[in-house]
């Protein structure tokens with residue numbers, strides 16, 4: 567995975583949500599931390615083309631996120647902060663299959679890919695369940711399975727353990743640790759980020775620290791004093 571930001575910045579209605587930033591991301595697991603409203607989600611959405619830069623550009627494996635958005639989205643899957651908003655059809659397996667069909671997967675292959683993704687996370691027993699009846703932890707894993715089914719090389723997760731109790735937090739943390747795909751995780755859960763290969767700290771729309779998680783987390787703690 568090769569992600570390059572070249573002076574990429576975002577403003578909404580004249581307000582700078584993310585000041586221009588240049589960097590390359592190539593590590594297997596990268597954590598993004600920072601206070602509320604500091605630009606973390608805006609930065610992450612730039613990576614798979616959900617948000618387009620208002621200045622500069624972002625490239626994912628050579629594809630420009632603004633002009634080759636479909637190619638970028640095929641490489642980079644996004645698990646949203648509220649999984650309820652991601653799963654649309656009532657029955658989980660139907661929802662995952664719908665996402666696959668939308669990406670051009672042959673109907674005959676959808677079922678196998680759906681069950682392969684569910685079983686990777688140990689939740690194939692949820693396939694026929696109604697999404698709105700799932701627990702918070704089950705729903706988070708289901709949303710991750712839906713993205714994994716599309717076979718991206720990078721998975722971006724926006725606060726995946728945010729609303730979970732300790733037990734489900736551990737289940738989701740272990741599921742993320744087991745992924746062979748590259749992962750970029752936005753989180754306030756510093757334990758989740760601590761074992762990653764790199765961390766980025768945002769503050770007031772700027773990248774203010776970038777490096778080993780232990781160092782970056784220490785800096786974050788000083789901001790909260």
Ligand SMILES: Nc1ncnc2c1ncn2[C@@H]1O[C@H](COP(=O)(O)OP(=O)(O)OP(=O)(O)O)[C@@H](O)[C@H]1O
Nearest residue numbers: 578579582583600601602603604605606607608609
């Ligand atoms: N679509 C949008 N339209 C207008 N302003 C936006 C939009 N998306 C984000 N912003 C603003 O940009 C700034 C950064 O928001 P962003 O969601 O990136 O922060 P964040 O660090 O992910 O916050 P949180 O931890 O609360 O999720 C905020 O001031 C937010 O209000």
